[in-house]
Amino acid sequence: MSNSEDYTPPTVWQWDADNGGEWAKTNRPIAGATHQQELPVGEHPLQLYSLATPNGQKVTIMLEELLELGLTDAEYDAFLIKIGEGDQFGSGFVSVNPNSKIPALMDHTTTPSTRVFESGAILQYLAEKFDALVPSDHTSKAECRNWLFWQMGSAPYLGGGFGHFYAYAPHKMQYPIDRFTMEVKRQLDVLNRHLSDHDYMAGSEYSIADIAIWPWYGSLVLGNLYDAAEFLDVESYTHVMRWAKQIERRPAVKRGRRVNRVWGPDEEQLAQRHSKDDF
Numbered sequence: 001m002s003n004s005e006d007y008t009p010p011t012v013w014q015w016d017a018d019n020g021g022e023w024a025k026t027n028r029p030i031a032g033a034t035h036q037q038e039l040p041v042g043e044h045p046l047q048l049y050s051l052a053t054p055n056g057q058k059v060t061i062m063l064e065e066l067l068e069l070g071l072t073d074a075e076y077d078a079f080l081i082k083i084g085e086g087d088q089f090g091s092g093f094v095s096v097n098p099n100s101k102i103p104a105l106m107d108h109t110t111t112p113s114t115r116v117f118e119s120g121a122i123l124q125y126l127a128e129k130f131d132a133l134v135p136s137d138h139t140s141k142a143e144c145r146n147w148l149f150w151q152m153g154s155a156p157y158l159g160g161g162f163g164h165f166y167a168y169a170p171h172k173m174q175y176p177i178d179r180f181t182m183e184v185k186r187q188l189d190v191l192n193r194h195l196s197d198h199d200y201m202a203g204s205e206y207s208i209a210d211i212a213i214w215p216w217y218g219s220l221v222l223g224n225l226y227d228a229a230e231f232l233d234v235e236s237y238t239h240v241m242r243w244a245k246q247i248e249r250r251p252a253v254k255r256g257r258r259v260n261r262v263w264g265p266d267e268e269q270l271a272q273r274h275s276k277d278d279f
Contacts, residue, residue, distance in 0.1 A: 001096045013268045021170040026086060029149060031098065035077045037090025041106075042077025042274055049081050049093060050103035052261035054159070054215035054225070055119045061256030062123055062133070062211050067276070068252040071130050073109075078273040090148070120152045123208040133208050144202035147209035150190075155216045157183045167226045181232070184220075191217060195239035199246075215257070218244035255279055 014198045015029050032251040041047055044065070045051070050056040066074035081102050096253040097104040097117035105122050107129075117123045121212055128135045135141045149162035161180035166172060191213070194201070216225070221237060222242050223229040235241065258270040270278060 021164075022168045023084075026083060026088075031100065032089075032092040033094040034086065034089040035091070037087065037092055038077050039092035039096065040080070041108075043104050044075045044077050044274075045107065045109040046074065046076035047106040047108065048076055048078040048103060048260075049096065049105075050078060050260045051083055052257065052259060053102065054155070054219060055101075055232075056103045056260055057215035057257050058119045058212050059105065059122050060259035061212060061215070061253050062126055062208065064252035064256040065211065065250075066126065066130050066132060066258075069132055071132065074126070074130060075275070076273070080260050080262065082262075089154055097113075101258065118152075120148055120212060123148065123212055127208050133206070133211070134208060135202050135205050140202050140205060144207045144209045147201040148212050151209070151212040151216065154187050158187065158216055158220070162228075163226050166228060166231070184215050188221070188232070188234070188240060191243075192239045193238040195243045200243070206247075210243075214244065214247045214253070222248060 017028070018024055039047075039049060048059060048063070050059060052060070060078060063076050063078075080129075081093060081104075083102060087093060088097075088102060093104060094100055096106055096115045099117060101117070102124060103117075103119055105116040105125075107116065107125075116122045134144055136208060157180060161176070162184045165180060167178040169176075198204075200206050207274055217240065219225040220232070221229065221234040221241050223234070229235075258268055259273045260268045260271065261269050263269070272278070
């Protein structure tokens, strides 16, 4: 790996398996399964395979919100996928998500069973299945989708961009940190301006747009992501902070962010979830 400022890309790129910092052993330039590993199946029709990263939290928060609304058909089993150990490359997981990323969901209420992958797709699928957490009026529904897709397009700059180079890269490099910090602060300003006159992302109604955005940007300003709150001066985004704290207090959010979590204080961890009694 070169640290030189005058690095010149080779004519044909070659993979260096040791290049990539903390996550080097799970990154590779090809797809597909690396080993045979069947997925467990619990008693409920909805089976989730995930980890409590921001993307994983979106779906567990969504499922807990549905249950909070009294929609008992949203009961689910959540099995831990240890991405640091390569569970996402097992044959069973790849059959549910060929992209080998968490979260992945199987809905066994359909014949044949339906696989759903990509966190935004899972949120939309569950919202449509249960007719919940999306505004019913035309304008607010469009706004909800606007912000849902904003998150899907923006968060890679926060995670794979800023998060990688600020928190995980084997060497601190000024150019990528400056580049992605600037973009993350621009995104926070986008949110702050919008939330200055909106209670939630789609207006006055809590929705899947909030559920998608909060685990990334809410966690960031609350100091729970990349240990970067001071670096980013998050206190200056007062409207984002108000919104983040408002959502953090929701009982379903408190439960959902714990599911498939295996780090932090013991009281915040729940490796697997099979019923409300697990909390």
